[in-house]
Amino acid sequence: MxxxxxxxxxxxxxxxxxxxxxxxxxxxxPHNGQAYYFCCVPCQKAFDQDPARYLP
Numbered sequence: 001m002x003x004x005x006x007x008x009x010x011x012x013x014x015x016x017x018x019x020x021x022x023x024x025x026x027x028x029x030p031h032n033g034q035a036y037y038f039c040c041v042p043c044q045k046a047f048d049q050d051p052a053r054y055l056p
Contacts, residue, residue, distance in 0.1 A: 011037035014054040015046050031055075 009022040018039045020026060027044040029036050031051045038044040047054050 013037065013039045013043050015043040 010019050011022060012018070013020050014036055016039060020037050020039050022037060027038040027041050029038070029044055029048050029051075031047075036047060036051075038047065
């Protein structure tokens with residue numbers, strides 16, 4: 001996965017809405033067949049406890 005340069009893969013953290021560069025160590029949680037990516041483990045844990053709170 002490309003993580004450097006202008007075409008680096010990114011995602012938006014559903015908890016804090018920060019744009020996150022995707023890398024091998026990016027915190028990730030699956031939910032309803034989709035992967036969600038986080039800026040840090042605390043955001044991942046908050047999502048894991050109550051995904052409905054953070055999803056539209």
